[in-house]
Amino acid sequence: MTVWIVIIVAGLGSYLFRLSMIMLADRITMPAYLERATGFVAPAAFAALVAAAVAAACLELGATRAAAPLAAVAVAVIAVLRTGSPYAAIFAGMPVLWIATALLSA
């Protein structure tokens, strides 16, 4: 139940943000630094989510079982640096995850 409420409230809040200025204000100049801030939102959010997920997985799984996801993330980082394509992370990381999981459970 809470899941649905969270999604509905987050959606309503987002809609209110969208409507805020077009309903209230005719002409508003936003401070320039706020405009600059928008470019950092998605990268910062993504970095926070992935760092927290990886760190939590390490604490939760313990050294041996965390090895597979960690190896996948490491290979993904290298693949993206090498190719410059964000999608290389998935295409390189997932096979490493499968192989490492198979090896560790064998």
Add this chain to the structure above:
Amino acid sequence: MFSLIADRRDIAAGARAMLPWLVGVVPFGLVIGLSAAQASIPTLAGWLTGPLIYSGSAQVAVIQMLDGGAAPLVVILAALVINLRLVLYSAAMARHWRGSPWWWRLVAGYLLVDPSFAVGLDGYDRPTNRGRAHAHYFGGAILLWAAWLVAIGTGAVVGAGLPGWLQLEFVIPLYLVGEVVSKLADPALRRAVLVAAAVAVLSLAAPLHLGIVLAIVAGIAAGLTARRRSPSPQRRTPPRLTEEPHSTAEPHSTAEVAA
């Protein structure tokens, strides 16, 4: 206002201008759908983040944090922090939508997100009449909306049918790794990303997953301070639209979709 029939050329032109954005948007939607199918929340709830929240980065945060068992209020807070940028887009559009019917502002506002903002603004920058610019915005925005919901739905259906050993719950973290690492070339973005990641790890023990929210805010602040020190030429468009390391020809928006 515009007419669906008389202004169909402008609607089509707006939709065409959206096509390059879909290259980044559609795979992101597929990945979100996959993760919704794998997460511990109902798949339909995951899909509903599409029409309700309609912003890829906030949707990922909501799905991941609900899946991780974060407190409801903190999940909402994280989504709203990420979506606060919509107020800026709203302010930028207010000038063009002033005096237009309230129903148009309700609909156009609902469709407002990074790619539709960029494509729409292009239309308003041209010296055509306002009705045709509305049509241009609408054409791009409605195509984006349809493609986004179909992509998430497709990802959710496919994801539900795939075997567990594929560990598809890792697709989202790896996707995020790709997005983050490909941003490292830009000094200000690198700073934002590294600070956000560091704060997220350091505040892992913070109650209710509040560390995520803290990390996002810290990352944005770090990016802003970096930018202030290195003077860069004034830009007309918001940073995200011009700052993509591999942008120009192809506005690889991905993240930002509905970001």
